[in-house]
Amino acid sequence: MTDELGNIRAMEPIRQTAVTDRDDFVYQVKWDGVRIMAGITNGRVCLLNKKGRERTLQYPELQKLPGLLQADRAILDGEIVVMKNDRPHFPAVMQRDRAQLPNTIKLLAQTLPIEYMVFDLLSLNNQDLRKLPLLERVAKLEKVFADQAQLHHVPCFLQGSSLLAAVQEAGMEGIVAKRKNSAYHPARQHNDWFKIKCSQSQKCMVGGYTLHGQKVNSLLLGVYRDDQLCYIGKAANGLREEHWQTLSRELPALETKRSPFAGPVPKEAHFIEPRLAVLVEFLEWTEAMQLRFPVIQAFITANAADCRI
Amino acid sequence: MKTLWKGAVSFGLVNIPVSMYVATENKDLKFHYLHQACMAPINYKKICSKCEQEAKPEEIVRGYEFQKGSYIIMQEEDFARIPQENTKTIDILDFVRLEQVDPIYFDKSYYLEPSAGGDKAYTLIVEAMKKTGKIAIAKIMIRSKQSLAALRVKSEHLVVETIFYPDEIRSPASLSTGVGTDKLHEKELKMAVDLIENLSVDFDPARYEDEYRQALWELIEAKIAGQEYVSPTPEPSGGNVVDLMEALKASVQMTESQKTKPVTKKKAAAGGKRAKTGA
Numbered sequence: 365m366t367d368e369l370g371n372i373r374a375m376e377p378i379r380q381t382a383v384t385d386r387d388d389f390v391y392q393v394k395w396d397g398v399r400i401m402a403g404i405t406n407g408r409v410c411l412l413n414k415k416g417r418e419r420t421l422q423y424p425e426l427q428k429l430p431g432l433l434q435a436d437r438a439i440l441d442g443e444i445v446v447m448k449n450d451r452p453h454f455p456a457v458m459q460r461d462r463a464q465l466p467n468t469i470k471l472l473a474q475t476l477p478i479e480y481m482v483f484d485l486l487s488l489n490n491q492d493l494r495k496l497p498l499l500e501r502v503a504k505l506e507k508v509f510a511d512q513a514q515l516h517h518v519p520c521f522l523q524g525s526s527l528l529a530a531v532q533e534a535g536m537e538g539i540v541a542k543r544k545n546s547a548y549h550p551a552r553q554h555n556d557w558f559k560i561k562c563s564q565s566q567k568c569m570v571g572g573y574t575l576h577g578q579k580v581n582s583l584l585l586g587v588y589r590d591d592q593l594c595y596i597g598k599a600a601n602g603l604r605e606e607h608w609q610t611l612s613r614e615l616p617a618l619e620t621k622r623s624p625f626a627g628p629v630p631k632e633a634h635f636i637e638p639r640l641a642v643l644v645e646f647l648e649w650t651e652a653m654q655l656r657f658p659v660i661q662a663f664i665t666a667n668a669a670d671c672r673i
Numbered sequence: 674m675k676t677l678w679k680g681a682v683s684f685g686l687v688n689i690p691v692s693m694y695v696a697t698e699n700k701d702l703k704f705h706y707l708h709q710a711c712m713a714p715i716n717y718k719k720i721c722s723k724c725e726q727e728a729k730p731e732e733i734v735r736g737y738e739f740q741k742g743s744y745i746i747m748q749e750e751d752f753a754r755i756p757q758e759n760t761k762t763i764d765i766l767d768f769v770r771l772e773q774v775d776p777i778y779f780d781k782s783y784y785l786e787p788s789a790g791g792d793k794a795y796t797l798i799v800e801a802m803k804k805t806g807k808i809a810i811a812k813i814m815i816r817s818k819q820s821l822a823a824l825r826v827k828s829e830h831l832v833v834e835t836i837f838y839p840d841e842i843r844s845p846a847s848l849s850t851g852v853g854t855d856k857l858h859e860k861e862l863k864m865a866v867d868l869i870e871n872l873s874v875d876f877d878p879a880r881y882e883d884e885y886r887q888a889l890w891e892l893i894e895a896k897i898a899g900q901e902y903v904s905p906t907p908e909p910s911g912g913n914v915v916d917l918m919e920a921l922k923a924s925v926q927m928t929e930s931q932k933t934k935p936v937t938k939k940k941a942a943a944g945g946k947r948a949k950t951g952a
Binding site: 474525591 | 700702711713716718727729731894897910911913914915916917918920921922924928
């Protein structure tokens, strides 16, 4: 099944904290989803994720790819996203990615349809294109299929700064900067692709805290999902010393025995009723659906409905 | 398939590094229990039967009820005191013929795949077992439970079948067995034998399917098609990728045109339009 993709490994961008506009680079939206390479061989489709695991069954929508391409054989590289509230929604695409039973997959394909955002073409009709400059690969890719429902080209922009600003304003994940003449290298073995992430924000309920001695040193955060408060990590950054002092005075008095969270929490957790809400900025969702690098921005007035994913 | 376990098959002086995978899966449809008033899933909480408080995981210990209401408490240290053989090895003890193992002994099936460096020894044992027509009896630890297992070859792969210990097989001695054979008529027996012969085929599992599950699934699909579903919190609507892309492009153009105004504090940027290659 994986013959067409062979040992091809995904090229991964290197993280950078800021973007500089350069003439030798193009810039693309970083779609927040699951990286998927699609190998099309004489009517058959095989999908692999960036770890090389097969995902062909999970995305039956892409079985129609052979009929849509102007080629018998091709390898596409892109990101699969699921839209919710007009934005790519990472938890939703993870739900698709984890589905195993054929019936569940069939059902989710209707309720959480995917979009395949294609940004690269690694081979075309048995011709390996990975040594070609990026812009030539992209030009060939544009001739391979036309933009349509569930199958899209990821456009290239000439300015990174304005794209990053637009993406930030739209509340999306970030951008990728790609050197125009770069070949396709496996993994991070290059200096040609960079990702610049916007921080995302999320309203969260505080359902507990941890102590260092007598002092509160982190807040345990949760969001509601199907009416359950799911633990999404602890935040220790963003607050000033006086905030921690106030929390250390107030929170232990509110301690309850019962965990308000569904599922496991850190061993050292102390719990409170989920009434206090905070706004956090974070880098991304981990695959375990926790926040990476959460930074508390503010205490906010919010109810359970605001703190949902 | 997800790796369940990584270790080695120990066979004489040879150690064959392997990864183990669960070979079978139950495809029964799972149902959730919902609270009818809210249509939300029922949660389960661990409540102490005495103080009626919810118990945190760290407040829970294991006890063996040796007589009604009296428990022997077993701590992690207690379990650690029991000598365990290497938990990462499938130790081959004997080789036997498959027909000699009654199917009642078989419990769960797992596939073994050679790990790095184990390919040759793996093929060697597979071929040797095929040649001799024997299967191996081995000891294996799965999730801190020691099991007896049979290793056999199925389409060039090693398959581990965990098998029950003899004292785990219940005796059918107390069950009744019909009448004595002297009560049967020769003719009746012949008819039954003929019937069996008439219905005899080669075993082909593909001929059988779970009709109940299929019917159940069709019913569920029909309910979904008829929008007969409930959700405690309605799902947000999806969205259109093309609209989002257009909005981003418009936003980029807006920023770029603002940047070129002399009043802006940000440094003016050259270029401006999208790359020609963008669709």
